[in-house]
Amino acid sequence: MLSALGRVSAAVILCCFFLFTGQVAARNTSFQITSPLHWHNRTDSLNNDLKQQVMAPDNDAFIEVYAVRSSQIRTQAIADSMEQAMRSRGKAFLRNRISSKPVHVDGNPGIIREYSGRYNGTLLHAVTLYTHSSGQAFAIFGVYAEDEAARYRETIYTSVTSLRFSGSHAPKPSSDHDETDISGAAGDGHSGVCCSYYGLWDFASRDTRVHLMPNHLYGKKRNRFYWECRGDQVTIHWADGAVETWQRQDRNRLTRTNVWGGIDKAIRLKDFFIMDGRTYTACSGYGMDLPNQAPDIPRTDRAKKISGSMGCQWGLAHGSLKPGQPGKWELLASQGVVLKFEDPYKKGEQRYFVRAFFADGELAAQTRVGLSGSLTLGPGTYTIEVTTDMRYARWRCEWK
Template identity: 35%
Template structure:
């Protein structure tokens, strides 16, 4: 799926940011930063804007990362974040339209604000992460945007790149590295390569997986292989090919994320690293047990649920602000969450968890959202996103 070129890639923050406080207003030059970006993405920075210091776009044009930087006095972190966000909205940055979270963080020992966005623009669901900070004498905004329909492919990559923003040279900096910041200073890939998979991992099913440096794994018919060492992409084969997962290792080596051969999302989080000897006993393959029957049933809330349909209503500030239902599916299933009124004027949040409370997916629904789950038993929780919202979920 390629999203509409004009509505996404070319709706950028094209004008120069002007940040002011009560005492100062000025034009800005470069501010120094370092950030990691994928080496196979297209660098399109030159000639776009004097404050746009870096822009890279994925080869299929469904994701991009931008960094804006401007020298000047510090008007305060909240002013920087709100000002850049508002300026982006005023200049057509559709991905800033619906902010779903904002929190204060520390970014490379600098105070920063991290925000997440989800919006619908001309039929395209867009997701964005942004970090706003002040360092080295200037304001910096790093923003990553991707098509929500391709979250399995881009969410982890974009998030890790945005979180790699630094104001001091990373320890691995070197002139031969393809990652560069505002002055051409390189950002290393933090150890890159497929070898970062080696070690023990907690799988999304709740079980444990282990990967050895020579491609072996515990369990009959399990193995892994490197697909793209530059990007840290690996392929994991379970039970001689019954399930095949294609995964991308995060920049810091703490997480893998991807999908299996039927398109269902899979992921894992690191427990420990390093190579290990062969185990004395086999580990159960990391797949959630397949249920024996299909069903959907209500757990709580103002709702109803039966196989192929769940629906209800949510109202903030009341006992009906939340609903929960259980889904058991013997095969991969795509759930279609919609606004039953088909007006797009209400929003509700969907959170899908495994039986042991591992989060599978979380989305905010406007008009509609499609979420695919693997065979298994899931808790599905619905939350009001302000005011009243009717909701409906169908599947086949």
């Protein structure tokens, strides 16, 4: 079904690009995305502004990259015009906008929007990235059936947001240090801005701590892990193949938007590392007023009701909702958890919204639940809020 949908989308999106830009399709387009493993990748014999098409082996999900000349159109205009044009032509997977948020794409402004819609009775989900670079506008669409979200969501989001442009995505450094090691340098370790990130970082969302240091120092045992920076952005290539781009918020804190729309945090615990008896210290100039201790992680797991018509205990929370009468509870997690929400009636005829807040009140994650939904949270203390815009809704959440 989605294979046919992919062929239809190429024609519709092509028309839309001509309409909203008034430009011809861009030629000699230089970009790259990380295609999912074993997916079928096409970059030749494509039509006009369709530059790359990547299909899942079973043809039930796809990613398509489009580019046109559009040097005078801003990112917001690109996103709005594309959305309006495709909706007016009945584009199924863009029918309902779920979310929209600004992002940085390889140093350029961008917008990520998520959508849902039905095609031949199948509920679809789309992750769309709009951006521009060097006089060209880009739109990347990742589409899959909603009932295949567990299989495709992470994969598609990672691929869509991996967009890089010519000359900005450095190849993986070799095991021998040379001038291409953009993570820092040898010698005194202070020959580039990336050395300002040196030290031990706690990535709670991955339940791991890692030293950021020049890539050549990791050696052969960790040669699948490497990282790079561009100003206030850090891109980490994890050993499991995942690629994550983090934004510096202050001298010792990085954040990123995860696939569920929540905010992951990484905190620096030390501003130095020791290798072969030598101490490497983070560059000066950013300030190194580091906390005296690690982040406050609860020692025990606990769930406690705050307000609303609900009940909870560790591993289970449930209740009923009316507009203006949310359910709230406190969650203390000593390790990362996945909160799985569902419609207790298992019909998908109601909807409710879930938001998780850090202890300081900052939004950690959010989701909309029809039939089901989930939030992934790292260790910490959270306030969970469940609301609805319907006259009445029941909800249920389980976790381990």
